[in-house]
Amino acid sequence: MTHTNNNKNQYKVAIVTGASRGIGAATAKLLGAQGYRVCVNYHKQLEAAKQVVTDIESAGGQAIAIQADVSKEADVVRLFAETKLKLGAVSHLVNNVGILFTQSRLVDLSLARFNTVMNTNVSSCFLCCREAVKTMQAGSAIVNVSSGASKSGAPNEYVDYAASKGAMDSLTKGLSLELAADGIRVNAVRPGFIHTQMHADGGEPNRVERLASQIPLQRGGAPEEVAEAIAWLLSDAASYVTGSFIDLAGGR
16 A cells, blocks of 8 residues: 655755754755755854855755744744744654754753753744644644653753653654644654764764764764755655654664
């Protein structure tokens, strides 16, 4: 029996949050190359976001950059409304936004830091999922960018970040079950040890190199490798996959 895609959209419109750098930028570029109309969401890095749009357009794709702090409800509502106006109704969503702070043991964490991490990483995922689901049709898909930290707990480094990604995992599973009968799929990727600027945010730019010998594949990963998994989960090739998690951590 041949699976039929019931998506009535004539084209695919994707929002990628936090798409000005790292995994988000790589994902936006790949989706643009695959024919998606891409909204490159950014918070502060306008020039970097513009460059991602330029790269997509130079390769023959269509993209726009929209500023929004996706941890804020009003910004998310505006992001989806503006994307619909300029590109069409959103059919695919990648919740990639995430922050972490300097490595620390839990006993030394402030409540303000913990709440900032949870609000930025979890509230943004919740808000974007909620707005997307309001208009998505059968054949649409969401991919949440979690982390291997959700399983390891990131002791002595980022327990707050790990907790936020654990919450994203639960949200992914629950929402996938809520939307399955509607033909809307929700999955997640769990990267680990990827060469991005986030490690510098945590105070150790060379963290991946330090840990490379402990990784079964003996190396860190590239943002483009994570983007490939995200793109597959969004695509019709993964039409029977929902509520699933792809670990991209070199075997860890």
